[in-house]
Amino acid sequence: MRPSVRMLLATAAMFTALPAAADDSDPIKIGLLEDQSGEIAITTLPKVRGTQLAVEEINAAGGIAGRQLELIAYDPQFDNAKFQEFTRRLIDSDEIDVLFAGATSASREAVRPIIDRTDIPYFYTNQYEGGVCDGNMIGTGGLPEQQFSTLIPWMMEKYGKRVYTIAADYNFGQISAEWTRKLVEDNGGEIVGEEMIPLGVSQFGQTIQNIQQAKPDWLMTLVVGNSQASFYEQAPAAGLKIPMGSSITIGLGFEHKRFKPPAMENMHVAMNWFEEVSSPEADAFKERWRAKFPEETYINDMGQNAYAAVYLYKKLVEMADGSTELADLREQIATGQACIDAPEGQICIDPKSQHVSHRMWQVSVDAEHNVTVERSWDKVEPYWLGEVGCDLTQYDPKDQYTPSYLPEPQ
Amino acid sequence: MLQTISYLYQVADVFAFLVLAAAGLAIIFGMMGIINMAHGEFIAVGAYVTTYSYQAGAPLIVGMLLGAVVAGLFGVVIERTIVRRFYHRPIDSLVATWGISLMMTQGALLLFGSGAPGVGTPFGSVAFAGGSFSVYRLVLVVVAVLMLAGLYLVFMKTRFGVHARATMQNAAMARSLGVPVDRIYAATFGLGAALAGLAGGLYAPTMTLSPMIGSSFVIEAFVTVVAGGADVLVGTPPAAIALAVIKATATAFWGQVYGVMGLLVAVCLVVRILPEGFTGWMTRRRA
Numbered sequence: 001m002r003p004s005v006r007m008l009l010a011t012a013a014m015f016t017a018l019p020a021a022a023d024d025s026d027p028i029k030i031g032l033l034e035d036q037s038g039e040i041a042i043t044t045l046p047k048v049r050g051t052q053l054a055v056e057e058i059n060a061a062g063g064i065a066g067r068q069l070e071l072i073a074y075d076p077q078f079d080n081a082k083f084q085e086f087t088r089r090l091i092d093s094d095e096i097d098v099l100f101a102g103a104t105s106a107s108r109e110a111v112r113p114i115i116d117r118t119d120i121p122y123f124y125t126n127q128y129e130g131g132v133c134d135g136n137m138i139g140t141g142g143l144p145e146q147q148f149s150t151l152i153p154w155m156m157e158k159y160g161k162r163v164y165t166i167a168a169d170y171n172f173g174q175i176s177a178e179w180t181r182k183l184v185e186d187n188g189g190e191i192v193g194e195e196m197i198p199l200g201v202s203q204f205g206q207t208i209q210n211i212q213q214a215k216p217d218w219l220m221t222l223v224v225g226n227s228q229a230s231f232y233e234q235a236p237a238a239g240l241k242i243p244m245g246s247s248i249t250i251g252l253g254f255e256h257k258r259f260k261p262p263a264m265e266n267m268h269v270a271m272n273w274f275e276e277v278s279s280p281e282a283d284a285f286k287e288r289w290r291a292k293f294p295e296e297t298y299i300n301d302m303g304q305n306a307y308a309a310v311y312l313y314k315k316l317v318e319m320a321d322g323s324t325e326l327a328d329l330r331e332q333i334a335t336g337q338a339c340i341d342a343p344e345g346q347i348c349i350d351p352k353s354q355h356v357s358h359r360m361w362q363v364s365v366d367a368e369h370n371v372t373v374e375r376s377w378d379k380v381e382p383y384w385l386g387e388v389g390c391d392l393t394q395y396d397p398k399d400q401y402t403p404s405y406l407p408e409p410q
Numbered sequence: 411m412l413q414t415i416s417y418l419y420q421v422a423d424v425f426a427f428l429v430l431a432a433a434g435l436a437i438i439f440g441m442m443g444i445i446n447m448a449h450g451e452f453i454a455v456g457a458y459v460t461t462y463s464y465q466a467g468a469p470l471i472v473g474m475l476l477g478a479v480v481a482g483l484f485g486v487v488i489e490r491t492i493v494r495r496f497y498h499r500p501i502d503s504l505v506a507t508w509g510i511s512l513m514m515t516q517g518a519l520l521l522f523g524s525g526a527p528g529v530g531t532p533f534g535s536v537a538f539a540g541g542s543f544s545v546y547r548l549v550l551v552v553v554a555v556l557m558l559a560g561l562y563l564v565f566m567k568t569r570f571g572v573h574a575r576a577t578m579q580n581a582a583m584a585r586s587l588g589v590p591v592d593r594i595y596a597a598t599f600g601l602g603a604a605l606a607g608l609a610g611g612l613y614a615p616t617m618t619l620s621p622m623i624g625s626s627f628v629i630e631a632f633v634t635v636v637a638g639g640a641d642v643l644v645g646t647p648p649a650a651i652a653l654a655v656i657k658a659t660a661t662a663f664w665g666q667v668y669g670v671m672g673l674l675v676a677v678c679l680v681v682r683i684l685p686e687g688f689t690g691w692m693t694r695r696r697a
Contacts, residue, residue: 202626239535239542260530
């Protein structure tokens, strides 16, 4: 059969129609990569649900600048190679407008070089060791100046100046241990021991003995994943009962709901969200969450951050009159006016570092695993990167800095 | 004083972990030649059954035995349906059991979710010579030694043990002498799976339950079996002792990173110097 002219025309029209996809009425495509299985899934699944909840709410209320949101999510299975593979797929075949990805710092560093070659904004919604100065990235989780600078001096005053650190042996643990060392020494204390734990290690007999022999006043725990969380069961079983501080337990890992009391007794954490926190916005958010996901064990910090990040993106696009271009969004960030009312309270993007200010709480856990708020702050700025010389409104190094690796003066 | 006691305690603790983690694999991989990538999932079956029966009100020890029994029965089913097609095809057995492992991990994630409330470690701790030690972990050391003794009795003193050893050595000859070879294969595989399930049950109270719980046993189990060689009775105990000394020493001096590295370097050396592991070395000395 010879193709008729009509068919040829129709085919041609079909092909020419495809590239012009970025119509105003087309949905905004959101790429989401969070571990739905693997070593840390218990803490990262709430990120998926938080994003789903926000997308559903925004779509029901008419979308962003009249456009609906389309969520495209894959499960990278705690595998950094899969994070890279899926990032490429989201960019190349799914043609996403914005990316939300990664819990561990290892996965973020796997994603960043790929997304940095594009003009796609990337929201990293986890608390982390801080220091990423990258124009593509907007960091919406807690930072050392929000979590460590608040908690560590308080712990030293209350429990003493001899500190022992155990940390997961990858960039998050290494750099967080460096922050702990710096803050302890700046406050006239001493690190009496520091042990890095490879991911997947579940037996802590010797580590517990090492801690007992070093006789610290308190312990900084920065262990990551299901296997390493076994430390909280094994330490009290071996008679190690010691005050502990952390940037990732309770609010993030909800160990107080997973372990039999009193495993988490005397744990202290500073974070921008705990499910136990109560305010009109927080309570309404928890109610909406539990209506959609009644089985949730604990609405953790990761879930709240993931939820708030979608609204932060909505705010930026609306400020940019509906544009989803990275340059337009960054122009809006530079105004310093990009603020939203998140469940935790008001949060704003800092123009220099593109990280977020937070409402902060410091809590402690008792023998029955009740959580008590010790102190709270209405707003803690993400000030460190700006102070040491990262200014994304002027220059975009796409690098990560630490106390021992500072930006070169521009 | 504390240093010495604490060091011996740590060596015993690592020894118990290696023996309990490896015993099931030593039978299935060492004796039967099936590279069982689902070993960690058999361990997980034991851990899940133990935890959920404890949550349902059963005494912990009953839960652990139930865990071993369920894992063993599960092993028999897997052997009859899948594994029996792969004897003398070790590489294919690797792929088949890996598939089983993936399905079980994802299945557990879908069925039970990503975690469950913990059981809590029984017995508390004992203070001694200025340090304190978990009593339960000392119990685990005793259980590990009893398990090795029990395996010795089963394989050396029972009819099943003689049949099993005969079957693994020469199945055709055993069959012609009237040994029910198929049933022996199934029972031996089931025994290996049950020991894995028991390990999962024993360690469940000290760890975080998740579909991946088995994965933190698997490296240690394979390392011990490779270093030990084919014979669970002759090879596994000396391998576990040697590796426990190396791991405990490296961890005590330089921390967990070097403990893990020490274990892997040690097994590389063993494979290089003793290709048949401690089994080959021990049997050559005996000969």
